[in-house]
Amino acid sequence: MARAPLPIRDGLGPDRIRMPAGQPSVTVVDYLLGQHPGEDWDTRLGAGEVVDEHGRVVDHTTPYQPTRFVYFYREPAPEVPVPFAVDVLHRDAGLVVVDKPHFLATIPRGAHIRETVVVRLRRDLGLPDLVPVHRLDRMTAGVLLCTADPALRRPYQEMFEKQRVRKTYEAIAPALADGEFPRTVRSRIRKVHGELTASEEPGEPNSETLIELGERRGALARYRLRPRTGRTHQLRLHLNSLGAPIVGDNFYPEFRRRDPNDFTDPLRLLARSLEFDDPLTGEPRRFESRRTLEY
Structure with a gap:
C-alpha cells in the first residue's frame, strides 16, 4: 500500500474513505456531509486536514472524485488507559x-x-x-x-x-x-x-x-x-x-x-x-x- 498523504500524528495515521461511483454528489464535501454526517468536517476543512489521495487539500469547491480516496484525521473514542509501560x-x-x-x-x-x-x-x-x-x-x-x-x-x-x-x-x-x-x-x-x-x-x-x-x-x-x-x-x-x-x-x-x-x-x-x-x-x-x- 502506498504511503498515506497525511503524516502520522500523535502516533496515529489518517483514516480514509473511498468515494464510490454512482453517487449524485457534485463535490467531495457534498458526499462527506451526506454520507458521514456525524463527523466534524467544518473543523477539519478549516484546518486543511482533509486531502485527496495525492495530498491536495479538499475544500468546498473540490469536485467529487468517484472511486478515489479522501484522507483525514479521526479522533478515537476514549479508552481505558493500560497502566503498564512498554x-x-x-x-x-x-x-x-x-x-x-x-x-x-x-x-x-x-x-x-x-x-x-x-x-x-x-x-x-x-x-x-x-x-x-x-x-x-x-x-x-x-x-x-x-x-x-x-x-x-x-x-x-x-x-x-x-x-x-x-x-x-x-x-x-x-x-x-x-x-x-x-x-x-x-x-x-x-x-x-x-x-x-x-x-x-x-x-x-x-x-x-x-x-x-x-x-x-x-x-x-x-x-x-x-x-x-x-x-x-x-x-x-x-x-x-x-x-x-x-x-x-x-x-x-x-x-x-x-x-x-x-x-x-x-x-x-x-x-x-x-x-x-x-x-x-x-x-x-x-x-x-x-x-x-x-x-
Missing part, C-alpha cells in the same frame, strides 16, 4: 525490540487504538514508521520485534513467515498428575473470522507445540512452550487440550467477559525469548523478556 529491550537504526505488558494490544484495532504498542512507541520514540513484524495477543506479554525503517520490514517478516525464528513462551497452568514431558501436541485449529475463540477439530494437524514441564508449586506448574507454528490461540488451546488451561485465561475452556477496568488477573502467558539469525547480517541474535509470571 519496555525497550533493544534499539538500533532500524530495529526496535520491546517487552510488551499484558492487556496492551499490539496494533490499533477495534476498541483499542491509542492504547496499543504501535501508537505508544511511534509517539514516545518519535518513530512514525514503526511497525511490528509479528503479533502478540493483547493478553500475552513478552518480546515483540518491530522495525522503524520501511525498507527492513520484509526481511524480518519473512523470518516469521518461513519459521526461521525460535520462540520460547512460558505459562502458568494446573500441574498435571499424569503425562510425560517433554511432549509434542499437534492439532487442527480453526478460527472463524468475527468469532472471538478458536477451536480444535478433526483433520490434518496445522499446529504444533513442544511443551516442557518446569517447576511445580502446589497445584500449579510453570511450562515452557516452543511453538513450531503460529495459529491463533495455539498455546492456549494446546494446554487446555491437556486439561491445563492457562491461569487467567478468559477464553478457554469457557469464554467469560472481562471488566475493562480490571488489570489484576492477567493471562499467565509470556513470550520469553526470540532467537534467529539476522536476515541482513547473518549474526545470531537473542532477545529475552525481563518480565516474570506470578503464580
